[in-house]
Amino acid sequence: MERIIRKQLLYRTGVEYGDYALNHVLGCAHGCRYPCYAFLMNKRFRNITYEDWTKPKIVENAVELLEKELPKLKGKARYINMCFATDPFMYKQLDVVQLSCDVIALINSYGIPVRTLTKGVYTLNAAKVSNHPENSFGITLVSLSEAFRQKYEPNAAPIDERIKGLFAMHMCGFRTWVSIEPYPTPDIIEQDIEELLESISFVNRIVFGRWNYGKLSYPKPDQFYREIASKVLEFGEKKGIEVVIKKEIENVR
Incomplete structure (x- = not known):
């Protein structure tokens, strides 16, 4: 796997449910075919092709940068997000997964928690290094639907493997969460x-968030997303699960 060098890794994110974040890999092998914000931004500003x-490409000096940057955030960062522009547990990308485990261990050593998000599978090593x-x-x-996954998330982990990996982390006693975004319309x-x-x-x-960055042909999509968001909120209340509805849905209520 190719390596790149960066001058900075940690940044303050503007994502509504974020705090600090890092992207220790450039690109993503999953190759999602629905509009991907990370790819669209890199295509626009870096002229990166699909x-x-x-x-x-792995950030070769990721650990070195973190060793310099993390002391400045000790006591300031509520948590660090992994990641908004790549996938820390990229499916079948062992180099990426190993670096992610190293990064988690280092961040935790400064007393800062991480919040990870993947379309891959959590490994036993991820549980072991999480401290x-x-x-x-x-x-x-x-x-x-596996048919949907194969069409729109061609190289991501199969759905069953993804859920089983998350459930394993839950059984290890860790907090777990799900991003239902971009949720597709019935068409x-x-x-x-x-x-x-x-x-x-x-x-x-x-x-929960809607399908973004592409023209929707489904009639009255705002109404559809309001109705689905209500069901998600009702489910969360019934099960005692915290629910976050993204602003683009909340704002059209």
Whole structure:
């Protein structure tokens, strides 16, 4: 796997449910075919093609940078997000997974928790190196359909493997969460949101967001997302799960 060098790794994120974040890999092998914010931004500002994006490059000096930057955040950062522009547990990318485990261990050694998000599978090593009681491990899950996954998330982990990996982290005693974003409209796939929610009823937190960055042909999408968001909120209340509805849905209520 190719390596790159960066001058800085940690940054303050503007994401509504974020704090500090890092991206220790450039690109993502999952090759998602629905509009991906990270790819679109890199395509716009770095002229990265889809082919380049799906050949991830590791930040070779990631640990070295963190050793310099983390002391400045001790006592300031509530947590560090991994990641908003790549995937820390990229499916079948062992170099990425090993670096992510090293990064988690280093961040935790400064008393700072991490919040991770993946379309890959959590490994036993991820549980072993995790050394902060407030670490939170998440997956992106927008459909239970393997046909949908194969079309829109071609190189990401199969749905069952993704959920089983998250459940394993839950059984290890870690906080877990799910990002249901970008949730597709019925013209893309007909599905039951309640079935999806039941499959991850063990989690502590759910973030729900709409299909973005592409023109929707589905009639009255705002109404559709309001209705689905209401079901997610109702499910969270019933199960005692924290629910975050993204602002682009909240703002059209």
